[in-house]
Amino acid sequence: MSQAPVKVTVTGAAGQIGYALLFRIASGQMLGPDTPVALSMLEIPQGLKAAEGTAMELQDCAFPLLDSIQITDDATQAFDGTSVALLVGARPRGPGMERGDLLSANGGIFKPQGQALNAGAADDVRVLVVGNPANTNALIASSFAPDIPTTRFSAMTRLDHFRAVGQVAEKLGVPVSDVHKITIWGNHSATQYPDLFHAEVGGRSVADQVEQEWLEGTFIPTVAKRGAAIIDARGASSAASAANAAIMHVNTWVHGTPEGDWTSAAVPSDGSYGVPEGIFSSFPVTASGGEWSIVQGLEIDDFSRGRIDASVKELTEERDAVKALGLL
Numbered sequence: 001m002s003q004a005p006v007k008v009t010v011t012g013a014a015g016q017i018g019y020a021l022l023f024r025i026a027s028g029q030m031l032g033p034d035t036p037v038a039l040s041m042l043e044i045p046q047g048l049k050a051a052e053g054t055a056m057e058l059q060d061c062a063f064p065l066l067d068s069i070q071i072t073d074d075a076t077q078a079f080d081g082t083s084v085a086l087l088v089g090a091r092p093r094g095p096g097m098e099r100g101d102l103l104s105a106n107g108g109i110f111k112p113q114g115q116a117l118n119a120g121a122a123d124d125v126r127v128l129v130v131g132n133p134a135n136t137n138a139l140i141a142s143s144f145a146p147d148i149p150t151t152r153f154s155a156m157t158r159l160d161h162f163r164a165v166g167q168v169a170e171k172l173g174v175p176v177s178d179v180h181k182i183t184i185w186g187n188h189s190a191t192q193y194p195d196l197f198h199a200e201v202g203g204r205s206v207a208d209q210v211e212q213e214w215l216e217g218t219f220i221p222t223v224a225k226r227g228a229a230i231i232d233a234r235g236a237s238s239a240a241s242a243a244n245a246a247i248m249h250v251n252t253w254v255h256g257t258p259e260g261d262w263t264s265a266a267v268p269s270d271g272s273y274g275v276p277e278g279i280f281s282s283f284p285v286t287a288s289g290g291e292w293s294i295v296q297g298l299e300i301d302d303f304s305r306g307r308i309d310a311s312v313k314e315l316t317e318e319r320d321a322v323k324a325l326g327l328l
């Protein structure tokens, strides 16, 4: 081990995504092979026993990079000194629950977690929100962490990005590594807009290589509704693919995007592409020096404009709903 351990906090550590995530973090796949990790697992009291079981398994892997494991139901302890916080634990939508109820229940989680991050996180903290509704949960958490720059928060649309890459690779019969410049715009929800007009395979626009009918009638709905399709098939929501996307999101944030390509992440809007300032919307982004930058200057045609606006409208409605609940 060549450097001091980096504290990484995972909330919802005993959940499905937590189980798929923790072993990859501890093995070095997120921060790299030279970075020892001090893991902190935050759970609600009912989740602590299962978290202890996972910790036993982590110990049994004898990962050379795993420096220590903390298990707690106290957010202040979990976030104290943390440099990477993965906010995975969230309240899922239950039967008969309206979107407003979901936002209110999650406000009860992300407000105190934002406050605890603000109180004790390390100066270099980076926060990834995975728990749904991820974009708006990131907005809530960051608004209760006024001493942490808003740009240190982002919400995950990398899974949607990878889903789009997979669909394009299959359609064009190329390896996934040939697919570049995919963009997910907007919300991590069924209104998201996976954009192929700027995507490239073999140096040519993907939109020029597929039929418009496939793009509109198959590609967009397949990507946007993939989460629901997985729930339907598995009887549980995506877990390993979500954990993979979280690992890659943080890895890219810390280590940067490859030259000439970009990825997708929900970051606080600076007003780019007409997206209202402050909401967490997915954009094409590059990363360098631990900071996200929104890719500028892309031409947006009327088709894309309409799709982006529809998803952004949903995000502004979510923002207004949490504002009305006193959560902003």
Ligand SMILES: NC(=O)c1ccc[n+]([C@@H]2O[C@H](COP(=O)([O-])OP(=O)(O)OC[C@H]3O[C@@H](n4cnc5c(N)ncnc54)[C@H](O)[C@@H]3O)[C@@H](O)[C@H]2O)c1
Pocket (backbone or CB within 6 Å): 011, 012, 013, 014, 015, 016, 017, 018, 042, 043, 044, 046, 047, 088, 089, 090, 091, 092, 109, 129, 130, 131, 132, 133, 134, 156, 157, 158, 159, 160, 188, 237, 238, 239, 242
């Ligand atoms: N952004 C994405 O792409 C994406 C993809 C997949 C899933 N998700 C979301 O991720 C979240 C987690 O999914 P999962 O399948 O692991 O769920 P899960 O129900 O298996 O696990 C969630 C865990 O969070 C814990 N928890 C609840 N409240 C908590 C709190 N206040 N503090 C700490 N822990 C808490 C629960 O005890 C549970 O163990 C869900 O909201 C899901 O919708 C997002």
Ligand SMILES: O=C(O)C[C@H](O)C(=O)O
Pocket (backbone or CB within 6 Å): 132, 159, 226, 227, 228, 230, 237, 238
């Ligand atoms: O779609 C869901 O509810 C689960 C998750 O956000 C996903 O995209 O797989």
